[in-house]
């Protein structure tokens with residue numbers, strides 16, 4: 001039978017199949033962070049259960065960590081600090097590999113996993129975080145789980161799951177200048193909506209996807225969840241193998257060759273069946289910006305804010321975001337810029353921002369931040385001198401973490417503040433109560449920082 | 461785990477699509493290491509004014525719905541973050557059943573782990589239930605998981621589908637970790653085979 005990449009990953013991980021199709025699925029890798037793991041560890045303790053396999057786990061704090069230069073001594077909110085301490089204690093008690101906040105490898109879980117070679121093709125990877133879909137860029141079946149499932153994986157190294165349907169999104173052709181993986185992701189969500197991929201695993205195919213770097217592929221798979229799909233997938237190829245080679249935890253020497261030989265089989269067969277197929281042309285995609293409070297409230301940069309036309313949800317979004325229908329997206333003034341997150345906090349994203357910023361200054365009305373996705377991204381950027389260009393332009397260059405992507409710590413918007421953000425969610429209150437978020441690519445966010453309003457980076 | 465067999469309770473109408481988990485429980489309430497105590501923060505951004513007083517227009521603040529245990533709501537409920545704090549908050553508030561045209565996948569699974577029954581029904585049926593919930597001061601409906609049937613306040617009956625394994629766990633209050641641990645031997649066998657075919661996956 002001709003099977004898809006997802007089918008292959010699924011079948012190779014079935015421990016047991018029940019008559020109703022429910023499967024016990026083996027989990028190769030489990031990443032944890034401070035917010036969604038404490039209750040799972042507590043559950044293990046209360047039930048007197050052991051951790052099945054500490055060696056398949058990696059822990060790193062990211063959601064709560066302070067990102068100011070004084071992070072070592074910064075006073076955290078007591079409850080945030082308790083979560084950070086609890087993660088450290090649990091990892092020590094159960095023998096889980098733990099990267100502490102002040103370690104140069106610390107960063108956002110979905111950036112650290114690939115960087116460390118913890119993420120490899122062909123695996124099942126889970127984390128108590130919906131953006132685990134990011135790791136699908138390596139041809140791994142990766143998805144977010146709730147805390148009860150975190151506990152289930154800890155205790156059994158498996159999950160009880162139902163097979164998802166197959167969806168393919170093909171993006172053919174070549175992206176124009178100033179158009180990025182983020183714009184593909186937003187254009188896809190604009191086309192299929194935030195529930196469009198629900199119940200499906202999305203495989204991204206086509207020449208425009210093949211041409212993306214690993215960083216771009218991670219951006220694309222990262223936002224599969226915003227299209228309703230728990231997992232995104234891209235078949236591994238030479239770009240993948242080159243990225244994986246030589247990482248601290250990736251296989252070495254003969255083991256690497258053996259692995260690559262297997263990884264090369266991880267492709268969908270010609271003519272394999274997909275339950276849903278969507279086709280986009282890269283040439284049709286221009287920079288995308290959200291105007292509302294859902295990632296599907298997205299338009300090309302040349303667009304105008306739509307009217308509600310009796311749709312209560314859109315009326316509510318317009319009211320929250322404080323925009324009048326008919327306003328050109330390019331006329332929207334902004335107060336803040338946030339470049340970072342697991343969507344766009346990698347080295348390539350910072351390079352893209354710097355390419356726009358070089359020789360220019362941040363607009364006087366804007367407070368602009370760059371928050372590297374990990375300590376290693378930060379070091380790399382500093383080696384390339386990118387931090388200095390950003391700082392000279394007026395950006396705040398910060399320590400790694402989730403930061404203003406979800407505003408769990410001190411990093412947040414004030415009510416009414418408007419932000420050009422490279423993160424993934426523009427929900428009400430996501431970046432702080434009353435804060436207003438416009439999602440876009442790093443290059444577009446950098447352009448907005450310079451001009452003080454949403455700007456078509458292609459014209460800057 | 462708590463059992464879910466048959467529930468007779470007030471149903472509150474919340475006819476909004478795409479209610480996300482940030483809305484069910486905002487991120488600044490996630491800094492807890494417990495599963496309980498979140499009910500007071502459920503829906504806080506639409507439930508309270510900035511000064512912390514209740515908004516009269518929010519359905520769960522209305523006298524008729526304060527003790528609702530069933531929510532009737534819009535499509536794609538629970539989208540966004542995987543945080544199980546969302547069902548924990550709803551459960552802590554007292555919600556035991558959510559009826560919607562569709563749910564986000566992760567949230568849907570999380571409900572079952574917390575003895576909350578999520579029911580998917582066609583929009584047309586939801587509209588009727590919403591009408592019932594809106595009109596009656598106390599729209600009491602009965603959700604029978606055994607029979608897989610909902611009985612409305614006027615006696616009308618609607619059937620619903622639910623995955624047999626999950627139904628079994630809910631009806632019997634089974635913890636699926638215990639069920640899986642009974643299969644430790646086959647998990648070990650699988651793992652041993654995997655160590656041979658893909659040795660690079662194992663660090664120890």
Ligand code: SF4
Nearest residue numbers: 131341342402405406
């Ligand atoms: S950067 Fe944002 S989306 Fe990514 S893991 Fe952190 S909080 Fe979640």
